Amino acid sequence: MFHLSYGQSGRRCSVEYQVLWFILWGLLWAVYFMLDGFDFGTGMLQHFLARSNTEKRIIINTIGPVWDGNEVWLITAGGATFAAFPTTYALMFSYLYSALLIILFALIIRGVAFEFRGKGGSVTWEQGWDAAIFFGSFIPSLLFGVAFGNIFQGLPMDGNGYHGTLLSLLNPYGILTGALFVLLFLQHGALWLALKTEGELSLRAARLSGRVWYALLPVAVMFLIYTAFATRLYTNFLDTPVWFVVPAVAVASLLSVRIFSTAGSYGRAFFVSCSSIVMVIFTGIIGLYPNLIPSRIDPAYSLTIFNSSSSIYTLKIMTSVVLLFVPVVIGYQIWIYRIFRSRVTPRDIEDNREAY
Amino acid sequence: MDVVTLSRLQFAITSMFHFIFVPLTLGLSLLLACMESTYVRTGDVVWLRMTKFWGKLFLINFTLGVVTGITLEFQFGMNWAEYSRYVGDIFGAPLAIESTVAFFLESSFIGLWVFGWNKVSRKVHALSIWLVALATNLSGLWILLANGWMQHPVGYVIRNGRAEMVDFTALLTNPYGLLKFFHTIFSGYVVAAFFVMGISAWHLLRKANQDFFRRSFRMAATFGLISALLVFLVGDFHAANVAGTQPAKFAAMEAVWETQKSAPYHFMLIPDVENERNTVEAISVPKLLSFLAFHNGNAEVRGLKEFPRADRPPVLPVLAGFRGMAGLGILFMLLTLIAVILSRKERISESPLFLRIMLYCLPLPYIATQLGWVVAEVGRQPWIVYNMLRTADGVSRSISVPQVAASLAGFTLLYSLLALIDLYLLIKFARKGPDNDVSSVVRTERQEV
Numbered sequence: 001m002f003h004l005s006y007g008q009s010g011r012r013c014s015v016e017y018q019v020l021w022f023i024l025w026g027l028l029w030a031v032y033f034m035l036d037g038f039d040f041g042t043g044m045l046q047h048f049l050a051r052s053n054t055e056k057r058i059i060i061n062t063i064g065p066v067w068d069g070n071e072v073w074l075i076t077a078g079g080a081t082f083a084a085f086p087t088t089y090a091l092m093f094s095y096l097y098s099a100l101l102i103i104l105f106a107l108i109i110r111g112v113a114f115e116f117r118g119k120g121g122s123v124t125w126e127q128g129w130d131a132a133i134f135f136g137s138f139i140p141s142l143l144f145g146v147a148f149g150n151i152f153q154g155l156p157m158d159g160n161g162y163h164g165t166l167l168s169l170l171n172p173y174g175i176l177t178g179a180l181f182v183l184l185f186l187q188h189g190a191l192w193l194a195l196k197t198e199g200e201l202s203l204r205a206a207r208l209s210g211r212v213w214y215a216l217l218p219v220a221v222m223f224l225i226y227t228a229f230a231t232r233l234y235t236n237f238l239d240t241p242v243w244f245v246v247p248a249v250a251v252a253s254l255l256s257v258r259i260f261s262t263a264g265s266y267g268r269a270f271f272v273s274c275s276s277i278v279m280v281i282f283t284g285i286i287g288l289y290p291n292l293i294p295s296r297i298d299p300a301y302s303l304t305i306f307n308s309s310s311s312i313y314t315l316k317i318m319t320s321v322v323l324l325f326v327p328v329v330i331g332y333q334i335w336i337y338r339i340f341r342s343r344v345t346p347r348d349i350e351d352n353r354e355a356y
Numbered sequence: 357m358d359v360v361t362l363s364r365l366q367f368a369i370t371s372m373f374h375f376i377f378v379p380l381t382l383g384l385s386l387l388l389a390c391m392e393s394t395y396v397r398t399g400d401v402v403w404l405r406m407t408k409f410w411g412k413l414f415l416i417n418f419t420l421g422v423v424t425g426i427t428l429e430f431q432f433g434m435n436w437a438e439y440s441r442y443v444g445d446i447f448g449a450p451l452a453i454e455s456t457v458a459f460f461l462e463s464s465f466i467g468l469w470v471f472g473w474n475k476v477s478r479k480v481h482a483l484s485i486w487l488v489a490l491a492t493n494l495s496g497l498w499i500l501l502a503n504g505w506m507q508h509p510v511g512y513v514i515r516n517g518r519a520e521m522v523d524f525t526a527l528l529t530n531p532y533g534l535l536k537f538f539h540t541i542f543s544g545y546v547v548a549a550f551f552v553m554g555i556s557a558w559h560l561l562r563k564a565n566q567d568f569f570r571r572s573f574r575m576a577a578t579f580g581l582i583s584a585l586l587v588f589l590v591g592d593f594h595a596a597n598v599a600g601t602q603p604a605k606f607a608a609m610e611a612v613w614e615t616q617k618s619a620p621y622h623f624m625l626i627p628d629v630e631n632e633r634n635t636v637e638a639i640s641v642p643k644l645l646s647f648l649a650f651h652n653g654n655a656e657v658r659g660l661k662e663f664p665r666a667d668r669p670p671v672l673p674v675l676a677g678f679r680g681m682a683g684l685g686i687l688f689m690l691l692t693l694i695a696v697i698l699s700r701k702e703r704i705s706e707s708p709l710f711l712r713i714m715l716y717c718l719p720l721p722y723i724a725t726q727l728g729w730v731v732a733e734v735g736r737q738p739w740i741v742y743n744m745l746r747t748a749d750g751v752s753r754s755i756s757v758p759q760v761a762a763s764l765a766g767f768t769l770l771y772s773l774l775a776l777i778d779l780y781l782l783i784k785f786a787r788k789g790p791d792n793d794v795s796s797v798v799r800t801e802r803q804e805v
Contacts, residue, residue, distance in 0.1 A: 065467035068422060072455055072463045078429050079452035086444020093433025094752035101763050104430055105770060108423040112774060119781055128394040130416075162754045204527075310445040311520045321453050330461045336468050339475050353791065354412070354470045 014312035018305040019101075020317055022082040024322060025292070026285035027082055030278045032073035033144070033181075037277050038270075039067040041189015043110060043137025047130050049193065049208065056130065056203050058344050060114055060356045062196040066108040066342045067114065070104045071107070071334055083318050087308035088292040091162075095155055098166040099147055103140045110136025118356050146170065149177025152231045152284050154296030163297070173230035180223045184280065185217040187257065188273045194266040200344045206261060209269070213258050220254055220280075232294070233287025243286050250279035360751045363435040366767060368733075370427045372726055373771050377421030380785040382496060382541050384414045384550025385489035387579060392482040406572055407485075409790035410552065415470065416781045420774060424465070427767075429455075435760065439740050439750030446512050446521035447502055454498035462491035489737050496544075504533020507732070508601045519744065532601055535594040536732070542587035543728065546688055547721040550578025553695060554718030554784045557711040566705060568790055573704055577695035578649040584688040590687060598735075599649035603658040604667060604740060605735035608674040610645055612659045619657040629671050634663055657781050669737045677730035681760050684724040691717060765791070 010234040042063050050056040063070075086216035093100060113132035120126065120137035146169050153173055156163040185270040190209035194202050224247060227233050237243045288294065292308060309315065348356040357365075369457045388411055395403035408784045432440045440447075468476070469484040476484075480731035511526030512519045521527070535734060556569040599606040606612075611627040611634055612619065635720040643653035650657075660668055695714065704711070736742055740750040 010586060061471075064689065065471040066464075068467055069460065069464035071426075072460045075426060075429055076452065076455040077458055078433075078457045079448070082429075082432065082440065082444055083448030083452035083595065086448050087441050089433045089448065090437035090440035090445060090752075091754075094435070094437035094754050095757055097434050097752070097755050097763070100434060101766065104427055105766065107426060108770065108774075111423040112419055112777075115415065116781065119416070119785070164623065166748075273524050310448065311515075313524075314445050314449055314521045316451060317521070318449060320457060325456045329456065331584070333460075333464055335466055339472060348474075352471065352473055352562055353408070 014169050014309070014315060015306075017312055017315040017319065019290075020319065021080070021309065022285075022289060022305045025077070025080060025084065026282060028073060028077035029285070030281040031054070032070075032077050033185075033281055034277045035065070035070035035073055036275045037141075037185040038188045038192040038254045039063045039070055040137040040141045040286060041185040041187065042192060043133045043189070044141070044186055045189050045193065045205070045208065047134055049190075049201070051201075053126065053351070054346050056126075056289075057118065057349050058061060058197055058346065060117070060133065061349050062193060062344045063125065064114065066333075066337065068111070068300075069336070073112070080227070080322075083268070084310055084315060085303075085305065085308045086290055086310060088303045089155070091303060092151075092293055095157065095162040095164065095268055095280070096147055096150075096169075099143050103143050103147075103151070106136045107145075108136075108137035110140075113169055114356055122220065125231030137185075138182065139181045143255070145175045145178035148181075148281075148284060149174040151293050152177070152227070152233055152287065153260050154291075154294035155298050157293075157295045158298040158301045173226055176223055176226055180216075180219050183212060183219055184273075184277055187212045187216055188270075188277060190263065191257070191266055191270040191273050194261070194292055196343055198345055202343070206264075206266060210258070213254075213261075217254065220251070224251075227287075233284060236287055236289055246279055246286060247283045250276055250283055253279060357757070357761075359755055359757055359760055360748050362764055363751050363755075363756065364747065366435065366760065366764045367431060368425065369764070369771065370431065370767055372729060374421065374424040374428060375725065375729060376618070376722065376775075377417050377424065378395055379540075379544035379547035380417050381414070381421050381492050382544030383546070383579075383583070384410060384417070384551065385485065385492050386545065387491045387548055387552065387575065388414060389482070389486045390575070391486055394723055395642060396478045396482045398566055402568060403573065405568065405790045405792070406605075409568075410572070411469075413551075413555075413782060416778060416785065417784075419468065420778050423507075424771070424774075429600075435752055435755065436740070436750045437752035437754070439745065441518065441542050442750070443506075443741060445521045446519055446527065447505060449521065449524070450498045450502040450505070451525065454502075458491045458495035458498060462488055462495060465491070465674050481762070487621055493541055496541055500537040500540055501530065501533040503528060503732075504536050507536070507736055508532035509741055509744055519741070531597055535590060535597050536657070538590045539587060539594050539728075540725075542583045543589060543721065543725050546580055546584035546587055546692075547725060549576040549583060550688070550721045552576035553580065553714045557714040558786070559789060560705055561708060561711050564791055567790065569702060570699070570702070573695070574699040577692055577699045580688070581692035581696045584685070584692045588685050588689060591682070596649055596651060599657070602735070604660065605669055605731075606649060606661045607658060607660045607663075608669045608671045608735055609678040609731060610657075611675050612645070612657055613661050614659040615656060615662055616659065617646070617656045618654050619649070621645040621648065625675075627671055627675060639720045646709045667738065669735045674731055674735040677727040677734070678783065681724050681727040681731060684720055684727075687717075688724070730784070 010247060042059060046056055046059045050059055078089070081092070109132040113129040113136060117126055117133070118131035150169050150171070156168070187209050190205045190212055193205035194209060197205060237247075253272040256272040257269050257276065260266070260272060290304045291302045292305060293303040311316075388407055391403050391410065392407045394400070395407060398581075407533045434634060465484040465487040469481065469488060472481055472484065505527055508530060509519070510522030510530050511521060513522050527533075553573055555575040556576065559565055559569045560573065572685060575727035594607070595606070598609070610621075611625055613632050613634070620640045620642045622634070622637040623641075625634055628635045647656040648659055649655060660671070691714065694710060698707055738746050739747070740747040
């Protein structure tokens with residue numbers, strides 16, 4: 001059993017910090033999905049988009065310099081959950097044990113596959129790692145979606161703990177959210193590749209992003225509608241209708257993706273694709289507030305920013321650290337993205353022996 | 357087996373596996389930074405070739421370090437939810453700071469370093485590996501401050517049914533964490549030095565790329581000697597710190613049963629745990645143990661009998677681990693000293709016997725670092741946070757035996773496979789030797805000028 005409140009005295013003055021950390025928590029997840037989202041998309045598409053080994057290498061080399069830095073946003077989101085909302089961290093990770101374990105295994109083989117694929121020298125070796133790249137990208141996309149879908153719905157937890165299983169996560173809404181994540185990331189990755197590769201490959205990626213879009217749109221609409229029935233996320237929006245701007249921007253971004261990519265402006269299309277991912281996550285996060293993880297069976301046992309947060313002292317320290325260092329991180333990550341802004345060409349991967 | 361045992365086993369396997377890759381990253385990143393800086397300063401292409409050859413091995417190792425690191429952050433919540441809930445207010449902070457301050461830096465600049473050979477100037481490129489080296493070591497600082505807090509909790513109060521942080525500075529200046537940090541990074545440098553010397557020795561024995569590997573060997577030998585001396589020096593202070601903060605662990609490290617003043621040190625010792633005594637105590641030096649523990653030959657060393665049986669760590673692994681580690685530490689100082697003398701006199705190629713010894717000694721620092729962790733973590737038992745929370749009370753309540761058994765089997769299988777692949781690639785590229793053609797990089801740089 002977890003403790004529901006950490007004393008009244010500390011609570012009043014720490015509300016601002018708890019809210020701030022709730023926002024940061026949502027922001028970290030949103031940035032993570034925005035960034036690793038195109039890595040996942042790229043990884044899922046590599047096998048299907050490439051017509052030669054050179055093209056396969058070009059595809060993974062587009063994310064080569066950045067995927068590792070992108071993945072750290074996950075580590076930071078996890079670390080921030082631990083530091084700011086330890087009770088949520090503890091219960092979320094232990095309740096979703098098996099799902100997280102599978103995500104973990106997938107992320108491990110994905111990372112290793114990027115690095116090792118080019119170092120073996122046989123076709124079988126490369127094919128093996130290509131499969132690892134695909135599953136290492138597809139499984140986390142799907143399961144992160146399933147996990148967040150279930151968090152949006154609330155987990156079956158009460159005073160006796162957790163009453164769910166790995167299979168009970170695969171309920172219709174969970175699967176729909178999983179499909180939404182997969183399609184969002186596929187489109188994101190396809191646009192990234194259209195932007196980061198040349199010639200025929202770039203065109204193929206752009207065409208594919210168009211096809212993905214037609215699948216994504218109905219799934220996104222279904223998700224927004226089903227959310228009204230399966231979750232209580234819209235309560236906050238109905239209380240404060242101005243928040244509807246966020247899902248509206250998500251939908252507008254999704255529609256603009258198509259407009260920009262038809263016009264051939266893949267840069268803009270990629271930008272609005274970023275926005276659509278961030279806004280979808282924000283929609284969920286705003287709907288959750290003040291819960292981090294609602295309980296589906298007994299709201300008294302929902303994990304909220306009030307009953308699961310760290311002390312104000314810890315939150316203050318973490319706030320200073322984040323305000324001081326995260327801008328620096330964003331600064332050098334943007335700088336590195338700029339250094340690698342040009343398209344990846346066959347010559348690039350031949351010239352650099354360290355390339356994947 | 358119960359959930360606690362399975363979870364402990366899983367944590368041991370995953371963290372020890374992670375720590376196969378960490379020490380090499382700690383040390384080799386620094387060596388690479390020195391190599392590349394020398395290239396930038398002198399323009400001598402052999403330093404560039406060295407950077408590239410050792411860099412390739414570095415990356416094979418680095419990748420596994422990164423991916424196996426994620427496991428650890430997840431596992432605190434997955435398997436040790438009660439622990440995470442109880443101490444998250446204070447323990448979560450250094451972990452979150454580690455990823456914000458260090459891991460971002462490391463992961464972002466390693467990308468620039470690997471892919472940026474033709475994209476940025478030589479100086480910026482060299483700077484990126486310096487930043488990776490800095491970030492890796494900084495990462496170690498935060499993780500070991502977190503671990504140091506589990507060993508010797510400071511700056512907290514028990515409030516609201518959990519440990520809450522009240523003094524962040526105490527966490528940052530916890531002598532236990534800082535000593536452990538320096539002990540660990542220096543041991544990582546020793547691992548890297550033996551790695552470079554061992555592989556160089558293999559090539560020197562085959563008379564291939566003599567100049568290249570002589571330079572590598574000499575550089576690693578100097579680095580190794582300094583590090584081996586430092587790791588031992590810090591280790592001495594660390595042991596004394598343990599004697600003061602974790603007397604039961606210290607007593608287990610030396611199999612001391614009775615509390616005694618002017619305690620002697622027994623070079624040979626066979627404990628009889630059942631009967632709480634040592635069956636053999638031989639080759640003894642009077643007062644030495646008191647001196648090692650408190651830097652005072654007459655000081656009192658507390659014995660295991662002072663602690664209830666339930667509060668004692670398992671004696672055998674802690675004792676054997678400590679003796680093994682310390683013995684290896686002495687060996688490393690001797691070997692690196694010989695290595696420095698021989699390579700300074702340019703006689704290293706004429707000493708095939710020593711080269712062969714250095715080749716076979718390559719795994720020893722790895723073993724020493726693992727033994728060190730056995731002493732640290734088994735010696736902390738039965739506590740997950742020393743004298744505050746028992747390991748058995750820290751485990752998640754929502755996970756079941758089949759779940760953890762399955763994940764343990766999964767980790768064992770996946771990690772064994774990864775270990776084999778990693779070893780295969782390391783051996784393959786280590787044997788292949790340096791690439792003599794670095795024309796593409798040099799060419800691009802000429803164009804820049």
